[in-house]
Each structure stands twice: as C-alpha cells, then as structure tokens.
Amino acid sequence: MIGVQDKSGKATALNFSGYAVVFLYLLFVLYPIFWIALLSAKNEVQAFADPPLFIFQPTFENYYNLFVEENFGDYLLNSIIVAISSSVICLLFGVPMAYASARVKTKNTQRILAWVLISRMAPAMTYVIPYFVVFSQLRLIDTHFGLILTYSTLNLPLVIWLMRSFFLKDSTEIYEAASMDGASAFQTFFRIALPMATPGITSTGIIAFVVAWNEFIFALVLTRRHAVTAQIGIGNLQKYEGTEWGQMAAGAIILILPAILISVFISKFFVQGQTSGSTKG
Secondary structure, eight states, X not given: OHHHHHHHHHHHHHHHHHHHHHHHHHHHHHHHHHHHHHHHTOOHHHXXXXXXXXXXXXXXXXXXXXXXXXXXXXXXXXXXXXHXXXXXXXXXXXXXXXXXXXXXXXXXXXXXXXXXXXXXXXXXXXXHHHHHHXXXXXXXXXXXXXXXXXXXXXXXXXXXHHHHHHHHHSOHHHHHHHHHTTOOHHHHIIIIIHHHTHHHHHHHHHHHHHHHHHOOXXXXXXXXXXXXXXXXXXXXXXXXXXXXXXXXXXXXXXXXXXXXXXXHHSHHHHHHHHHTTTTOO
C-alpha cells in the first residue's frame, strides 16, 4: 500500500509540474496578446495612464480610425490575396513534387531534395537585394504578382518537405495494388494518394498561408503603394508626428484573428495530418 501511495504521489507531483509548466508558457504567450487587446480598446489618455488601467470604458475608435483614416482595409485585402494565392500555388506544384520524390527513391532524388532544403535554409535577407534588382527590371515592384511569386518560391521547399513526409507514411501495398489493377501513375496519384493525403494537404496549406501572412521583409522592400500588405500598413503608423499606438494594437489584433480562427475551427486537420499513415504496414 505504501508503494502504491508513493507511486500515486509521484504521479500527482508530475501532473502538477506539467500543469505548472503549461500555465507559465500560456501566461508568457497570452499576456502580450491580452495587453495588446486592452491597448486597442483604449483612447490616448487611457493608453498612457500610470499605473496602467485594467478597468476602463472601452472604445472602438482605434479600429474605426484604422479603417477609415488609414485605409487599412486595402492593406488587409492585399495580404489576403497574396497569402491565399501563394499558398494555392505552393500546393499545386509542391504536392505532386513531394509525391514524386516519395515514390521515386534514387540518388538524384536525394540530391534534388537536398538542394531544395538548402534554398530554404538561407535567411530571407539573403534574397531581398537579388529579388529587388530582378523585379525592378521586370517591373514587378509593388505588384500582387511579384509578392505572390516571391512567397511561392520561398514556401515551396517547405511544402515539398512537409508533404513528402505524409506520402512516405502511406502503405506501399496500396499503390502496388492499384498498379496491379491497371491504374496509371496519374490515376494512382489523383484517386488514391490525394484523398489519403487530404489532412496533410490541409495542414500544410495552413502553414504556408500563415508564413505568407506574417511575412514582413519582402513586403517592405518590394512594395510601394498599390500592393502594400497589412503588416507594412501597421508599420506605417509610426509617423513623423508620432506613433499611433492604439491603431497599431488594433491592427495587430486583426492580424492575429486568422491564426485564432485556424486554431479553433481547423485544428482537427493538424491532428489528422500528424496521425495519417500511422498504421503503415
């Protein structure tokens, strides 16, 4: 009985320690978001009050001014167009390439995958100047197509490697059975591989969207006025006259919303994507 009680006590202590670690992590992550949300609902007097106000009369003035005076809606639309378009392009090209690399295992395949990975490992700042020079010659500066092409190029290696891991988990017997039944390589891909990889495609597409949605450096260098994204629009609130802290906080909350919606409504695809193919024979 003493041994059982000792084990029970150790388990309880471990559970408490685990919950404490999770609580501290959530506190560290969520507190800045909580602070930004409060700041977005304060007027200028309340924002600079000392000590900080946690109980106050909230206002939506910052959100109103952000969209009416700063044209944040146009910037937000640019971000949506660029992020969705680049994610779709990455999936259209990356999924077939990932499937081919998973099915055809040769030395050349490994070399190609290595080069693809190396191209993604370099810091983003490494590519900024070359992209700016080339896009200036092609007149792609400050265009949606230019940003979409840039984000697609940067995120394609990520999509290839993520999707390849999903296809490698699939049972090879399924593809061999389809081949014995007379299915061509294209039929096997579209009728078997794609339906099985749907959770992986969804989760990978979400990751590609979030990466493009949060990108700042390329949008800063490659845009001027027409294709400015929401991230750059928030940065433009730092003006000569002063910084619009309340509007910046409101813009930050708006940019966080897609990630929150994804985590609430589409989180199941991440779980399915991680567990798909786990019963590989």
